[in-house]
Amino acid sequence: NAGVTQTPKFQVLKTGQSMTLQCAQDMNHNSMYWYRQDPGMGLRLIYYSASEGTTDKGEVPNGYNVSRLNKREFSLRLESAAPSQTSVYFCATGDNFNTGELFFGEGSRLTVL
Amino acid sequence: GNSVTQMEGPVTLSEEAFLTINCTYTATGYPSLFWYVQYPGEGLQLLLKATKADDKGSNKGFEATYRKETTSFHLEKGSVQVSDSAVYFCALSDRNSGYSTLTFGKGTMLLVSP
Numbered sequence: 438n439a440g441v442t443q444t445p446k447f448q449v450l451k452t453g454q455s456m457t458l459q460c461a462q463d464m465n466h467n468s469m470y471w472y473r474q475d476p477g478m479g480l481r482l483i484y485y486s487a488s489e490g491t492t493d494k495g496e497v498p499n500g501y502n503v504s505r506l507n508k509r510e511f512s513l514r515l516e517s518a519a520p521s522q523t524s525v526y527f528c529a530t531g532d533n534f535n536t537g538e539l540f541f542g543e544g545s546r547l548t549v550l
Numbered sequence: 551g552n553s554v555t556q557m558e559g560p561v562t563l564s565e566e567a568f569l570t571i572n573c574t575y576t577a578t579g580y581p582s583l584f585w586y587v588q589y590p591g592e593g594l595q596l597l598l599k600a601t602k603a604d605d606k607g608s609n610k611g612f613e614a615t616y617r618k619e620t621t622s623f624h625l626e627k628g629s630v631q632v633s634d635s636a637v638y639f640c641a642l643s644d645r646n647s648g649y650s651t652l653t654f655g656k657g658t659m660l661l662v663s664p
Contacts, residue, residue, distance in 0.1 A: 441593075470651070479639065479656040480594070495651070527593055536601070537582040537643030537650040541593035 439463055441542035443528050449548045450518045458513040458545050460528030468531035469511035470495075470539065471503060473524040480527065486511055518549045552577045556640045556655035563630055563662050571625040571658045573614075573640035581642040583607075583616050583623040584652070588637045597625075597638070635662045 444459045462469065467488045472480040482495030486505040500522060502514045515522055525546050529539040556573045563569060575583065582601045586594040598607035603618035612627045623640060640655040 468650070472654075477656060480652075480654040482651060485651060529594075531650055536599075537584065537652065538596050538599065539594075539650075539652055541595065543591075543593045 441528055441530055441540055443526075443542035443545050445545060446543065447546050449550065450515075451550050452519060454518050455514065455516050456518065456547075457515075458526055458528075458547075460511045460513070460542060461509050462511075462528075462530045462540075463509065464530055464540060465508070465533075466530035466540070467508070467533055469505065470529040470531070471501075471511070471513045472527045472529065473497065474527060474544070475524050483513065483526075515547075518547075520549045523547060523549045552581070552642060552644055552653045554640050554642055554653055554655035556638075556658050558656075559637075559659040561658060561660045563660070565632055565662055565664050566629045567662075569625070569627040569630045569634075569660065571638055571640075571660070573623045573625065573655060575621050575623065575640070575642050577621075577642055577644070577653075579644075581644060582650075583614070584641040584643065585612070585614055585623070585625050586639040586641060586654075588639065588657070590636070594639060630660070630662045632662050632664055635660055 441462045470485040471483040484503040486492045489508045528542045553576045584599045585597040587597045588594045598609040600607040600616035606615045637657045641652045643650040
C-alpha cells in the first residue's frame with residue numbers, strides 16, 4: 438500500500454538545468470497538489486490539479502510547470518533551475534469526499550547550486 | 551485571503567509536561583481546520599481535524615477545539631512524550647467543488663527531552 442510516491446528523493450542541480458519531479462498515487466483520488474517547504478515559511482502551494490486534465494496555479498507557480506498525465510500521476514517540472522528553488526517538495530492528494538484532508542508523499546529534497 | 555498564524559518555535563519541554571501550541575486563522579466562509587505533524591525526514595500526516603465551530607478534534611492524546619468567536623484552533627496535550635518531538639502545522643481548508651486547497655501556518659517545532 439504505497440499511497441503517494443515521489444521520485445527522486447534527492448537531487449542536486451546546477452543553475453539553469455532542468456528536471457522533473459514525479460508523483461504517483463494509488464489512492465484513486467481526484468485531486469493532486471505540489472507544495473514546497475522552506476524554513477520559516479511553512480508549506481506553500483505551487484500548483485494543483487482538481488481532476489485529470491485540469492491544472493491550476495497556486496501561491497508560488499513562477500518557474501514551474503506541471504502535467505497531470507493521468508489520474509495517478511502528477512509531475513512538476515523546473516525548466517531552468519535557480520538557487521531560489523532549493524527546497525523540499527511535497528506531492529499530496531486529496532480525498533474524494535472533499536473533507537480537506539491531504540495525504541502526503543515523503544518529499545523530494547532539491548538543491549540548486 | 552486566507553491565512554494561518556501559529557506560535558514560533560522551537561517549543562522545548564520535558565517529558566510529561568503540558569503542551570499548548572497556539573493557532574489563529576483568518577478566512578472567509580466556514581473552513582475546516584487541521585493539525586498536521588511532520589516527523590524528521592518524513593512527509594506530513596494528519597493529526598486531527600474539526601469541520602465546524604465548537605467541534606473538538608482529538609487523536610493520540612492531542613486535542614484542539616474549533617473556536618469561531620476567537621478564530622482559534624489551539625493544539626493541546628496533557629503529557630508529552632519524547633516521541634512527540636516533531637514539527638506541527640496548523641492549516642485550514644478552502645473548499646471548492648470537488649477539491650480543497652490547504653493554507654498552512656509556518657510550523658512549530660516541538661522538542662521533548664527525557
